[in-house]
Amino acid sequence: MNSGELNTSQVMRQVIYALGLGVGASFYFFGWGVLIQIVLGIVTALVSESVFLSFRGLPVKPTIADGSAILTAILLAISIPTMAPWWIIVVGVTFAIIFGKQIYGGLGNNPFNPAMLGYAFLLISYPLQMTTWGSDYVNIEQSINAIFNISSVDILTGATKLDEVKMQISLGTHIENLDIYSLSQSWINAGFLVGGLYLLIRKIIYWQIPTAFILGIFATAGLLFLIDDNIYLPPQLHLMLGASMLGAFFIATDPVSSSTTPKGRLIYGFLIGMLVVIIRVFGGYPDGVAFAVLLINIAVPLIDSYTKPKVFGK
């Protein structure tokens, strides 16, 4: 039986296409790094999944063809610094595929978002490499040199905007004296926002998670901003910084690890949005999307069992 609608691998492909705009924005501002990371990530994902599947004695081709490993690789590749050394993405994707997905029995059985599990693993294990971001456009030659460590390249590096702001605030600087706007990050976020809207229109993702996610960020950040606008960023900035839009439309919406009931999706999204801000503001890490998603992934079975929809006639 087939409804003529998209099948699972077509869904994955659509999600990959929708990432295009955000990736394009990243390319425009930071150069070739992002594309090299994506290629490295995809190759690693295909190799590690094939190897693991053959260890498990399962057919390789149909599973690879579902596109989920490729999507995981891309999501992780665009989350790490564009100039991170090559082994970062290789280690991260391998971990994500094997320990984030295959070890639970493959696609559909993983309780955690594999890409975010890989990200969290990298951030904890290699904090230096994971928080050093390039801050300028880098051409292809320089990118290859930097990523593969062929020769030392003079690239302007620094912390992300969120990191920088946090540091300044902790030093006692008032927000009004800080340059809190980041053109590149706003454009990248806008790119993911448009891609996400495309997925919504195609009905590939449901509106509940992104809406609640954004609402969660806005409400939590707004509350803090009302309490003290000297040390807390305005809520609209939280939305356009870091991985907010990527998280709202592409990461939290991973169907496998997210809540599956309509009401549950609202709760799930909102809690993640809330945690993102709390981790950003009070936590030790610059961005909170990965940890927030993983933490609320744990709560999914509980959320689902309390949000069963009304059954006809009951």
Next chain:
Amino acid sequence: MYSDLYKGGVFISNPYPIDDVGIKKTTLPNKVILPLNERMTEKATPCVKVGDLVLTGQVIASNDDFNSVPIHATVSGQVTAIDDHLIPHKSGFKTQCITIQSDGKDEWVKDENSTKDYWKYPQSLLIEKIHYAGIVGMGGAGFPTHIKLGLSQNCSTIIVNGTECEPGIMCDDALMQNYPSQVIKGVEILLHICGAERAIIAIENDKPDAYNSLLINNNNDRISIAHVPTKYTSGSEKLLTKTILDKEIPSGDFAIDVGIVCLNVATVKAIFDIIIEGKPLVSRIVTVTGSGVSKPYNYEARLGSSFEDIVSLSSPNKLKHDVRMGGMMMGIDVPSTDVPISKTCNCIFINNRVAKDTARECIRCGSCNQACPVGLLPQQLYWYSKSEKTDKAVEYSLFDCIECACCSYVCPSNIPLVEYFSFAKALHRNTSEEKRKANIARERFEYREFRLERNKTERAQMMEAKKKAIKEKMAKEKSQKDKITKAMERVNTNKKNKINE
């Protein structure tokens, strides 16, 4: 027109539409094969022998069970065999069937007690006659109609289901276009039997011709004709009631429990045939469609004639086919076209055999939950059915699943969800039956232990009591003896004293 009153369901247009939805009457089959147990009924005992001559409409098998209906000869001729034959069943069962070779004359039994003036007869008599006619729900479920009508005393509304069960099926549409006055008359008979205030005939809005022909023929102001949206699963009793009356039949109940009698149009036509014409149910309208035939059409065929008899009229191509009885959603695959047409066979799908797309892993996308018309979470039910945790599946309302297959239809991973659910239902029924039996056995054992123990203590108490009684008796006897000896002593001393004096 009625609006969409339940969430979920899927919109599917007829995949093989035709221009004029008519009925072709088929020639008499050479032979018919009539199974002794149709769905939902107990096996009937034949009351004819091989070699007997029978008339069309003659009862050839029946049993005493009130829940089953008699089986009639559907052609006149000679009984040539009573043996096992393949029937259209999910599991490819063989069952005992009566084979009748037609004599080509089609001589009917006489209707001895005409009920043409049905309003003069009591309800119970008419229901008995419907029972005799072998009428069951012809929409697909095959529930005996006389049982439904027997429960209809407090019924307020009759819903006549003229929504085609599933996309692709056209037999009800054809029936309403060809027999509108019979359908209306049938509804009037039903109004009399059930004593209902009104009847509503529900027709999907993509069947204007059927709607109009019924409208023209309807002069009864207690009967109304309603357009409902062409959405799949609207034909289900519960969802149709919701659509038309905005009434939600409680989980586990049937329409009859809330005072509604819901019958398929073909069933209503069959009621007309027996009450007015005196003809038991011997034929039905069947749609033949699918990618394997070039001329999808409806045929009025005798029950028991083979699928092949009517499939051959629809110009099947020469490719390999998959044969399916019923619709594309809820139908069942049958091994070949060499199976007899049953009362519930509304459609035969002949599809070119194509390589099946394999199922992938569930990614919990939730499409199934959006499509489910009864608000279940098929993605969770799938999880628990697959791992055979049926208790958990029941907690997620497994038994409210109407097996409409909307979830399987929309699943992007192509998982045959409904097959998992019907398996889980059967598994749960089995295990709870086993559990029930084990519980009874355990209770019996425990009671036996208790009884033995009780007997023991009772006996011990009795012995104790007896011992005590004997002791008491002995003590009493002793004291009496003592008293006697004392008295004797007293007498003796008195005597002595007197002598001494």
